[in-house]
Amino acid sequence: MLGGFEAALPRHVRRWVGWGLVWWLALGTGDWAARFGVFRWQDQWLPVRHAPASGPAPAPAVHRRVVPAQTGAGLTQMLPVARIADRYAETHPEYVEYRDAQGYYNAPLPEGHRYSVVMVGDSFMLDLGTQNVAQALGDIGGIDVYNHAKPGSGPFLELSRFIISGQLDPPPQVVVWNLTARELGAPLFLRQPVAAWFRHVNVWAAHANAESRSRLRWNLLAPSALRKAWPNTSLTAYLARQAWGQITLGLFHAWPRDVLGAEDPQFGPMLFYRENLRVLPLLVPEENAPGIVQVVSKIAAGFREQGVSLVVLLVPEKEQIHWRALSPADQRALAGGERLLADIEQGLEAAGTPVVNLLPTFREATARGQRLYWRDDTHWNDAGIHLAAEKLWDVVEPLLK
Amino acid sequence: MLFNSYEFIFGLLPIILVGYFLLVPQKWRHGWLALCSFVFYGWWDYRYCALLLLAICVDYFSGGRIAATPDPAKKKRWLLLSICSDLGMLGFFKYYDLGAGTANALAQWAGAGHGLLPLLHLVLPVGISFYTFQSMSYSIDIYRGHARPARSFVDFACYVSLFPQLVAGPIVRYHEIDNQLRVRTHSWAKAGAGIVLFVLGLSKKVLLADAVAPMADWGFAQETIGFAGAWSSLVAYTLQIYFDFSGYSDMAVGLGLLLGFQFPQNFHSPYKSASITEFWRRWHISLSSWLRDYLYVPLGGNRRGPVRTFVNLFLTMLLGGLWHGANWTFVLWGAYHGALLALERMNGKRGFGWRLPRVCQVGGTFVLVMLGWLLFRAPTLSEVARMLQGLAGRNGWGTAYPLADAGSLNWALWLLGLALVFFARNTWEIRWRPSVRLALGLAVLFLVCVATFLVNTSSPFLYFQF
Numbered sequence: 023m024l025g026g027f028e029a030a031l032p033r034h035v036r037r038w039v040g041w042g043l044v045w046w047l048a049l050g051t052g053d054w055a056a057r058f059g060v061f062r063w064q065d066q067w068l069p070v071r072h073a074p075a076s077g078p079a080p081a082p083a084v085h086r087r088v089v090p091a092q093t094g095a096g097l098t099q100m101l102p103v104a105r106i107a108d109r110y111a112e113t114h115p116e117y118v119e120y121r122d123a124q125g126y127y128n129a130p131l132p133e134g135h136r137y138s139v140v141m142v143g144d145s146f147m148l149d150l151g152t153q154n155v156a157q158a159l160g161d162i163g164g165i166d167v168y169n170h171a172k173p174g175s176g177p178f179l180e181l182s183r184f185i186i187s188g189q190l191d192p193p194p195q196v197v198v199w200n201l202t203a204r205e206l207g208a209p210l211f212l213r214q215p216v217a218a219w220f221r222h223v224n225v226w227a228a229h230a231n232a233e234s235r236s237r238l239r240w241n242l243l244a245p246s247a248l249r250k251a252w253p254n255t256s257l258t259a260y261l262a263r264q265a266w267g268q269i270t271l272g273l274f275h276a277w278p279r280d281v282l283g284a285e286d287p288q289f290g291p292m293l294f295y296r297e298n299l300r301v302l303p304l305l306v307p308e309e310n311a312p313g314i315v316q317v318v319s320k321i322a323a324g325f326r327e328q329g330v331s332l333v334v335l336l337v338p339e340k341e342q343i344h345w346r347a348l349s350p351a352d353q354r355a356l357a358g359g360e361r362l363l364a365d366i367e368q369g370l371e372a373a374g375t376p377v378v379n380l381l382p383t384f385r386e387a388t389a390r391g392q393r394l395y396w397r398d399d400t401h402w403n404d405a406g407i408h409l410a411a412e413k414l415w416d417v418v419e420p421l422l423k
Numbered sequence: 424m425l426f427n428s429y430e431f432i433f434g435l436l437p438i439i440l441v442g443y444f445l446l447v448p449q450k451w452r453h454g455w456l457a458l459c460s461f462v463f464y465g466w467w468d469y470r471y472c473a474l475l476l477l478a479i480c481v482d483y484f485s486g487g488r489i490a491a492t493p494d495p496a497k498k499k500r501w502l503l504l505s506i507c508s509d510l511g512m513l514g515f516f517k518y519y520d521l522g523a524g525t526a527n528a529l530a531q532w533a534g535a536g537h538g539l540l541p542l543l544h545l546v547l548p549v550g551i552s553f554y555t556f557q558s559m560s561y562s563i564d565i566y567r568g569h570a571r572p573a574r575s576f577v578d579f580a581c582y583v584s585l586f587p588q589l590v591a592g593p594i595v596r597y598h599e600i601d602n603q604l605r606v607r608t609h610s611w612a613k614a615g616a617g618i619v620l621f622v623l624g625l626s627k628k629v630l631l632a633d634a635v636a637p638m639a640d641w642g643f644a645q646e647t648i649g650f651a652g653a654w655s656s657l658v659a660y661t662l663q664i665y666f667d668f669s670g671y672s673d674m675a676v677g678l679g680l681l682l683g684f685q686f687p688q689n690f691h692s693p694y695k696s697a698s699i700t701e702f703w704r705r706w707h708i709s710l711s712s713w714l715r716d717y718l719y720v721p722l723g724g725n726r727r728g729p730v731r732t733f734v735n736l737f738l739t740m741l742l743g744g745l746w747h748g749a750n751w752t753f754v755l756w757g758a759y760h761g762a763l764l765a766l767e768r769m770n771g772k773r774g775f776g777w778r779l780p781r782v783c784q785v786g787g788t789f790v791l792v793m794l795g796w797l798l799f800r801a802p803t804l805s806e807v808a809r810m811l812q813g814l815a816g817r818n819g820w821g822t823a824y825p826l827a828d829a830g831s832l833n834w835a836l837w838l839l840g841l842a843l844v845f846f847a848r849n850t851w852e853i854r855w856r857p858s859v860r861l862a863l864g865l866a867v868l869f870l871v872c873v874a875t876f877l878v879n880t881s882s883p884f885l886y887f888q889f
Contacts, residue, residue, distance in 0.1 A: 024680075026856040027612035035611040038857035042618050045866050049873070050433040245430075245466045252429045253877050259429075262874030274829040 049258065056257035063255040067242040084130045085121040089149070095399035097293040100281045102267035110283060110293045110398045117152045127154060127169050136192070137168040138422055142181045143200025146337050147171030150396075151404030158411035159198075163419060168194070177205045178214055181321070185219040196421050197325060198333045198414060201318075203342060203359060203381075204301045206366065208313025216317065220324040286347035289393050294348070295400040298339045303355035307362040315369030322375040331421045334370055335414060336363050338381040340395040340402075343388050376417050383413055424466040426674045427629050427876045435463060436678075439586075443682060444609075453581035453604070456682065460584035464549070471548040474512060475584060481508040482558040483579045486565045490572040498566055505562035509555040516545050517552065521749040550590030552746055556713055558583045561597040563717060570598040578604050587678035591671050593689040593709035596716075600684065609683040615857055617680030622865045622872070623850045624673030629872040631843075632667035634836035635659040638824040643800060643810070649821010653813030655837070656824070660800050661793045662840040665694065668707070673850050688851050694792070694844040697784035698774030699763040702792060714743050733768060737761035747799070752807065756798040763791060785845075 027035055057063045094111035101107040120129040127149060131137070141147055141156045147169055148154055153161075156169035170184050181199055241247060253259045270276040277283060282294045322332040341348065342359050360381060367379040384394055387409055394406030402410065424431045439459045447455040465472045485505035489498050523540035531537040561579065564570035573579035582604060588595055642648060642656020672689035679686045693706035703711045719739040725732040737758070744757015767774060774784045797814075801807040812818055824830060855861060 024612055024616045026854040027615040030612075030857050032611060035615050035857050038862060039611050039614045039618065041862060042615075042865070046432075046869070047437065049870070050437060053433060248430060249428070252434075256429065256877060258873060259877035262877045265874065266878045270829045274831060276827070276829040 053256050053258050057252075057255045060257065061255035063251060066251065067239045068237070069239070084123070087119050089117050089119050091116040095396055097281050097295065097400060098398040100278060101271065102264050102278070103272045106271060106283070110291050112397050114396070115152055117149055119149055126171070128156075131166060135166045137166045137194050139165060139167045139196045139198060139418060140184065140194045141167055141169050141171060141198045141200065142184050143171040143335070144175050144177065144180070144202065145171075145173040146202055146401055147200055148173055150399070150401045151407050153404070153407065155407050155411050155414070158407050159414055159418070162411055162415045163422075165422070171200070177201050177210075182214075182219050185324070186222055193328055193330050196331045196333055196418050198335055198418065200335045200337055202337045203339045203363060204298050204305075206305055206310055206314055206362060208310040211314050211317040214317060216320050216324065220327075284347040286344050288346065288388070288391065289344070289397075292344055292347050292397050294341050294344075298341045298400070299348075299352055299355070302339060302341065302359050305359065305362055307358055307365045311362055311365035311369060314366055315373060318370060319373040319375055322373070332375060333414070333417055333421070334375060334377040335410070336367060336377065336379040336381065337410070338363065338384055340400050342381060343384050343395065376421065378413050378417050380410055380413060383409065424463045426671065427625060427872070429877065430466070431463075432873065435459065440681065454577045456586070457577060457580040457584050460581070460586040460589055463586040464584065464589060467549050474548055474551065475554060478509060478512060478555055478558045479580050479583045481505060482561050482583070483573065483576055486562045486572050486579075489562055489565045502562055502566045506559060509559040513551055513555045517547055518745075518749045519543060520545060553592050553594055554583055554589060556594050557596070560713070560717065564596065564598045570601045574605065585684070587675040587682075587684075588686060591668070591675070592707070593672050593675060593686055594713050595686055595709065596713065599687060603684055607683040613680045613683060616855065617677040619855045619861070619865065620673045620677030620680065620850060622869050624670040624677060625872045626868050627666040627670030627673065629875050631836055631840050632663045632670060633875070634833055635663045635666075635840060638833055638837060639663050639800070641824050643806065647818050648810065648813035649818045650813060650816040651823040652821045653810055657793050657797060657810070657814065658841065659824075659837055661694075661796050662837065662844065664796060664799075665690070665844060666840060690849065691851065692844070692849045694789055695785060696788050697781055698767055698772070698777070698788055699760065699791060700767045700772050701774075702788060703760070703764065710743070714739050718742060729769075733765040736764045736768060740764060750802070752798050752801060752804065756795055759795050759798060
């Protein structure tokens, strides 16, 4: 085994091994430097502490910016091969984005106006076309609608923040709560401390305070956490994933883990978010609908006690509307989703909670040839936003009288 | 911790080498290696470090007493303590549930009630089969007079826990490494060879074994499988287990060389064997020689006539099979190989087709070994039967692993692997020379391996479970 190296000139061997070690150390050192410098891994376990403000913080002004028109969106950005991404990319028009003092997407309220409706939710409530659902609802009804939504917050974070904060005083007449299909798992709902929110106890803040008492988050430095964190904060891993994505998609036409391209027989090329294809089949109606109805009814009762009507907006996923583009296996796997939404709708209606299930409406509109979702994004477009606002207004309007 | 993991290659390994060569004084080097080895082992689950430490303490103490006492009866008692402690630990963690489950099933069958013994569902400590065998070899070697007792507890702890071979071998017997623990040289030549072996071993694991693994998994997951799918999947598993395990062994030997140790060769192109007897001289050499020296020979070996030789061979392989896992399929696998070895012994240690050209003998042996791997891979006998139906063509030609979604890359690597095992020289046979071409080739291979395991996240070695 050693023969070849023992027979070679010692200085050759020394240089050979030296260069090998330099290569390995350079790769490792560069990667560690990027971890701390670019990915800022240390911020995960050594949270940055902001100095407490010395006086009352000045209320930031309402922020207005013009978001320029762009081609491509979330899903095309996940595709590592430009020529394939181009096939799905479409132009998203320019729009004006407003943010209020709390960071929510709201234009300034004209003098003397008050919000009669608050919309709580996640990314489906954002500016995804030229306006968001709250603005569309406001335009349709001629009312002022406050948009209390932030991206990636899931179904409960914004709702609980809204209930706890008491920031809108006097309270609105109606709260619209957006529940997206992929989030309809009963275990998540049953874990929520609903009663505490209505007592204005901020369990999130209590949890965050408990965590921040310890300077270091030791749990994130355990071997099991490091095993996950290191490859996710590695420049080598990032470049490797990009390169591998290009090879597999470009050469073998294998779609990345999170994106799937397909051909809708009616609308042509469409991108789908694969995570939805993994999650939605797990949401069995029998196991999830009763728990969700139970928790949502409890929340609706909490609002009712304060004189507020809760309207639940059930939002289908793109995969459930453009199901014809998917493989037969995926179509079969998604079949239960329609019944889950219908069961929740029925359960809530029986409990006296107003509900809007967009799935049948969206399917009908799509069958008529109306495209309600972007090709290159998992969210709805202007047409989808407008249709959702119209259906919502049908239910909200009587509650405002 | 796995060798093909970020935390090892860019975390612990540089720390070990910098500490070993630059920071720690020479007299503390074994202590440093032992400490780092415990970190390496405890990274998986720190609680099982206690077991490793217990094995080290008991065997170090027993070995010392065996060497110190002149009384043969006392020597034997200390040896028994060491063996019982190691086998007891291994037996409890590895075989308790199998034994309890079997006893319960038998009791139920005999009408004596059910659930007599509780199932503990113990998690098998990683590498316990390897380090108990290594540790046990210390007291046996001293008892036989083949080795001197270790100079210090730290030296012995370093031997048993040495991270390159701790969790999946090669099983280094104490007398093979005794002198290296006392005096060993570090050289650039050793480091160079170590780098070559490590990178090639990493490539075998990451680029070949992991690439064919989905093909094997696909076949064994099918409800009904046809002829093409069954054979291609079985070949994939045959390649996977070889490249996985021999890749690990190469990495272990390479890391040993970086630290100045020379571990024995564990694989020598086993699929080029013309008989099962030859296969066991080439496959997992450190285990087969351990079983030969510490089990087959004490049972009487071939000294008590042909019938006893056949029985000893069969029993050795049966226990060797059981060593691989707590499942009756492993016992059957051992029995299968034991029976084949006994039959070949009757045939004068020749393969069954010894009159045929060597290429036919190699092909025949490969098929026999593959059928053995079927028992090894399938979790239940019903799955074995299901695959056998496919292999026999009872379900028609059927379909094989799909080409879609980069499946063609898996197939290409399947073919490459097959060509390598039959036609290429193995990593130990090639006389590597420090050239620019070799350096560039290894640099690219290393980068591709790192990129691949980072993309696929970590994938454990098959032999960790044994």
